[in-house]
Amino acid sequence: MIYRYDGTYDGLLSVVFESYRLKVPATDIIAEHQFKQGLFESPIQVETNTEQAKRVRVGLEKKCGKQATTLIYRCFLSEQPRVENLIYHFVRTAMREPENVLHNYRDDTVLQLHQVNKQIGREVHRMHAFVRFQETKDGMLVALINPDFNVLPLSGQHFVARYPALEWLIYDTKRHYGWYYNKHKSKFITLDEKQHRHLADDLLTNEENDYQQLWQSYFKATNIPERRNMKLHLQHVPKRYWSFLVEKW
Amino acid sequence: MNNRVKEKLEILADAAKYDVSCSSSGSKRKNTKDGLGNATGMGICHTYTQDGRCVSLLKILLTNHCIFDCAYCVSRRSNDVKRAAFTVQEVVDLTINFYKRNYIEGLFLSSGIFKDVDYTMERLVRIAKKLRTEHKFNGYIHLKAIPGASDELIHEAGLYADRLSVNLEIPSEMSLKKVAPEKDYASAYKPMNYLSKTIQGLKEEKKVIKSTPNFSPGGQSTQLVIGATPENDKHILELAGSLYKEQKLKRVYYSGYIPISDDERLPALREAPLRRENRLYQADWLLRFYGFKVSEIVDDEHPHLDLELDPKMGYALRHPQFFPVDVNKADYEWILRIPGVGVKSAKKIVQARKFGRLRREHLQKIGVVWKRAKYFLISADRDFINLGFNPEVIRQQLLHSTKPKKNPAQLDMFNTPSTPPLVNSLILSK
Numbered sequence: 139m140i141y142r143y144d145g146t147y148d149g150l151l152s153v154v155f156e157s158y159r160l161k162v163p164a165t166d167i168i169a170e171h172q173f174k175q176g177l178f179e180s181p182i183q184v185e186t187n188t189e190q191a192k193r194v195r196v197g198l199e200k201k202c203g204k205q206a207t208t209l210i211y212r213c214f215l216s217e218q219p220r221v222e223n224l225i226y227h228f229v230r231t232a233m234r235e236p237e238n239v240l241h242n243y244r245d246d247t248v249l250q251l252h253q254v255n256k257q258i259g260r261e262v263h264r265m266h267a268f269v270r271f272q273e274t275k276d277g278m279l280v281a282l283i284n285p286d287f288n289v290l291p292l293s294g295q296h297f298v299a300r301y302p303a304l305e306w307l308i309y310d311t312k313r314h315y316g317w318y319y320n321k322h323k324s325k326f327i328t329l330d331e332k333q334h335r336h337l338a339d340d341l342l343t344n345e346e347n348d349y350q351q352l353w354q355s356y357f358k359a360t361n362i363p364e365r366r367n368m369k370l371h372l373q374h375v376p377k378r379y380w381s382f383l384v385e386k387w
Numbered sequence: 388m389n390n391r392v393k394e395k396l397e398i399l400a401d402a403a404k405y406d407v408s409c410s411s412s413g414s415k416r417k418n419t420k421d422g423l424g425n426a427t428g429m430g431i432c433h434t435y436t437q438d439g440r441c442v443s444l445l446k447i448l449l450t451n452h453c454i455f456d457c458a459y460c461v462s463r464r465s466n467d468v469k470r471a472a473f474t475v476q477e478v479v480d481l482t483i484n485f486y487k488r489n490y491i492e493g494l495f496l497s498s499g500i501f502k503d504v505d506y507t508m509e510r511l512v513r514i515a516k517k518l519r520t521e522h523k524f525n526g527y528i529h530l531k532a533i534p535g536a537s538d539e540l541i542h543e544a545g546l547y548a549d550r551l552s553v554n555l556e557i558p559s560e561m562s563l564k565k566v567a568p569e570k571d572y573a574s575a576y577k578p579m580n581y582l583s584k585t586i587q588g589l590k591e592e593k594k595v596i597k598s599t600p601n602f603s604p605g606g607q608s609t610q611l612v613i614g615a616t617p618e619n620d621k622h623i624l625e626l627a628g629s630l631y632k633e634q635k636l637k638r639v640y641y642s643g644y645i646p647i648s649d650d651e652r653l654p655a656l657r658e659a660p661l662r663r664e665n666r667l668y669q670a671d672w673l674l675r676f677y678g679f680k681v682s683e684i685v686d687d688e689h690p691h692l693d694l695e696l697d698p699k700m701g702y703a704l705r706h707p708q709f710f711p712v713d714v715n716k717a718d719y720e721w722i723l724r725i726p727g728v729g730v731k732s733a734k735k736i737v738q739a740r741k742f743g744r745l746r747r748e749h750l751q752k753i754g755v756v757w758k759r760a761k762y763f764l765i766s767a768d769r770d771f772i773n774l775g776f777n778p779e780v781i782r783q784q785l786l787h788s789t790k791p792k793k794n795p796a797q798l799d800m801f802n803t804p805s806t807p808p809l810v811n812s813l814i815l816s817k
Contacts (some may be wrong), residue, residue, distance in 0.1 A: 243739035244749050267431050271488045279487065297489075303421045304487060349484045355393050356485075359400035360446065361436040364645050364659055370439030374432070384490070385434055 140181040143222075145169035147214050150222055151191035153184045154229050163230075167222035194229065202232050202240045209240070213254045215288045224251055258292070261285055265293040268382045269308060272337055273346045278305045280337060283382060284312040293317075298324055350384050357385035396481070398471040402451040402462050403497055406554070406610060407642045411443040411492035411527040414549035414605035424486055424493070424526030426549050426605075431492055444495035444529060445485050449473055449510055453499030457567035458652040459556065459615050459644065462499045472501070478514050479522065486526050493527030493549070494518070500533065508536035508544070515547035532582065532607075534574040541578050545585060550605035550637070553579045558623050562616035566652050576634075582607045583634045606637035613667060614660040615644035615653055621681075621690040624670055628681040631674065641667040666692040673698055676730055677723050695786060700726040703763050704778040711776070713765045715744050727760030758788065 139162045143149035150167065157164050160182070168181070199207045210225045227247045232239050242248050264285070271279035279301070283290070290310050294317035297306065302321070309316035309329070318327045339347075380386040412430030432441035450472035451462040461468065482494045496514060500507050511530050518524040530548040532541050544551060553575050557563040560572040586603055593599040609630060611623060627639040643664035646655065670692060673679040677699070684698050685691070693701045703710060703726050712721050714736055722733045732754045739745060739753065744767040751757050762781050 237742075239742075241735075241738040242742040243735050243753050244742050244745065246752075249752055263431070267433050269489050273488070281489070299418055299427075300424050301487065302418060303423065345484075349488060352393060352396055352481065353485060353488070353490050355397050356400050356445065357434065357436070357442070359397045360404045360442060362404055362438050362440075362645065365438035365440075365661065367439040368437060371435055371437050374435040374439065374441075383434060384488075 139164060140166045140168060140176075140179055141184055142168055142170060142173050142181040143184045144186050145171055146186055147211060148188050148191035149184065149186040150214060150225065151194040152187045153222075154194050154226055155187070155190035156182070156184045157226070164223070164226055167226055169222070198229055198232055202238045206232065206238075206240050209251060209255055212258045212292065213251050215291065216254050216258055217288055218254060221254060224254070258287055258289060261287050261289045262292045264379065265289055265308075266296050268379050269293075269297070270382055270384050271306060272350075273343050274337070274341050275343055278307060280306070281308045281382075282311050282337065283308060284310060286378075288313060290315070290317055294319070294324060350387075353384050354387070392477055392481075395471040395473055395477070396447070398469050399448045399451060399473060400446065402468075402499075403446045403448045403495070405461060405642065405645065405647070406446065406495075406497060407440070408529070408552060408608055408610060408638065408640045409441050409443045409446060409495065410529075410550070410605075410608070410638060412605070413637055414527060416525050416527075416549060416601065416604065418525045419523060422523035422525045423483065424524055426493060426525065426527040430527075433490055433492065443492045444527060445482055445491045445493070446495040447473070447478070447481075447497075449478065449496060449498035449507070449514070450501055451499045452501045454502075455500055455567065455569045457556075457570065458650040459566055459612055461647045463650075465650075475510065475514050475517060479517055482518060482526075483522055483524065486524070491526075493529070495529040497531040498533070504533050504535040505537055505540060508533050508540045512540055512544050512547065515544065519547045527605075529605075532578045534570065534578060536578060538578075538581055541581055542585065545582065545603040546600055548603055550608060551582055551603050552608045552610070553582075554610040555626075556610060556612050557616055558611045558613075558618040558626055559616065562618065566616065566650075579607065579609070579634050579636075583636075587635065606635070608636055608638040608640060610640040610642055613641050613643050613664050619690040620663075620667065620670070620692045621685040621687070623667065624674075624681045624685055627671060628674060639671060641671070662694050663692070666694060666698060670698045673702075678720055679724075696782065697726070699724070700759065700785070704782060707776050707778060710763045711765045712763060714750065715740050715765075715767060725755075725760055725763045727756035727758070727763075729754070759785065 141153045141157065141164045143153050153164065153167050162182070173181070195207050198210070210228060213221055213225060224247055228251055231245065231247060239245060239248055243252070265283060269281045269283060271281045273279055288310075290308065290313075294308060297308065298319055301319070305319065305321055307316050307318045307327075315326055315328045318325055375383070410430055411426065412428070414426040416426040418425040430443055432443050434442045436442060448462070450470070451468070452470050452472060453460075453462045453464055456464040478494070478496065482491075485491045486493065496511055498507050498511060511533075515528050515530055518528065528548045529550045529552065530544050532544060532551045532553045534553060541551075555572070555575055557566060563570055563572065582603065586606060589599055589602040611626070613623065623641070630636045630639055641664050643659040643661050645659045670684050673684060674681065679702070683702055689701075689705070692698055696704070703724070709721075709724070712725050714722060714725075719733060719737050722728060722736055723730065728736070735753045736745065736750070739749065746767045747757070750760070750764075750766055762776065
């Protein structure tokens, strides 16, 4: 049976819960905004229920530990097609098998989740590396990003630990929301307009411009032309991130 | 910002770039509530140069004025280059402003020797101190411990820095004397030994008394220049092995000599020995993460690393008596020794085999590089048996299954020791 949910994490876990309650296994799980009506099957629509979602989380954690719940949450953020099905099968398998299946790499579902998780880890790491803040005239540091996966929720804490005494915003221009920190706490915000695809020059301090130039000079000076290896360079700094990077402007 | 700072930055970054170390990992400095930055856990490469090296730190010299005349060094007294010197405040401002824009993990500060050693060392320490105390900077700081500096200054440096390094540069004292007449091993080993003693001592003390200050929590490292002098790989790896063992170094860096100098004391190299450098890093990884001894990688009969094959493959081909390894039964240590199996795959194998016997398809999905591993292991399929074991045949198959690349890629070796590269996908991949 096809299940349809609202596209949230708790929504997906509610689907898992419902499939147990109804004793109807899911053949496919599809978010509303991606759903296309098929000819023969009408889906079961599941309302998000945070209580039920929590019970699924707690159940899985008891069985396979915190690592397992972290794994499925991170994989959910990958937004990969069919990742819902992977998560669903993983939870079913985990609850069914007597032992903890988290590290059973012989199992395809487990292995695939670990592979997605690895990609997520790489993207989070890239956000830690490639985010570039620009200082605005009102003293805020702003960075615009558009990561491959929805990794902002996994990336912000790193910067809270680094910049507790600064005001900053990291904004995902693809998904239209940002992590804002005001020197005390963090919250997710959405800007009204799509104006923040670029930071206009007149928003920035003069000093900002100077430091960008200095960074570009440094980047150039630290290169060793005799060792030039563009293939390796591109492997580490794929072109799709260049729009983030001051040294590539 | 004036153009003068820009020019200084260009000169002093250019002069510092031949120090290959750029690691920002291995420390454990937490931030304070009102501070700036931290240096915990694994390092971050914020960008990469066009030669593929990690850029993690603002790596600069305080000055490139130098009273020494070391043939291998671009800043040597007799070389005709533009000279410059930063003020303390300029270095501090650059560090803070680069850091808060997330360009860097911190500062790597070295210097040419002006006036005398202690005078120079004192300046380096002053910058670190200012960053830590006045600016509450808790990002990464790597300082050079200059050979010949007083113990007091070295000690103070350790209180502010996350890592210190003393570069041996030339891998034997005899060669060093030839290319750098003002230097000797004793003055380099002295601060190294002081550091290793103090790092160990304070670490022990900290276990008992929590308020003991951090002292160079990221340990110490050094650099060896490869190919400028005649030492062979056996000599270099034995030196590295003893530095890891005796001085408890965190890292030894190998820097393929780039012919920056037309100094007649050095050989005229056509190009930097990058492939040799790469093999040395692979061998270094085997020492630190794979439980190999130096004598298992090189010996009197094979004093040089094989440039065509990675050192783990070389080991396996020289020791057919230990192979094949049964992945379903062997200890972790032996699984690690199979060519084409890295640390991550080895760990996964050990975890996954608890659930049932592993077959070839499992191994491939786990990430084992089958093309190289297949000669050296037995899985539940037992397909090794069909292959036989003839080192010369395997060697030829490995070399001819791929066209050797003209310009072999460098490993991702300049940083992130927390993720050792699988040994190794270079020449044999694709």
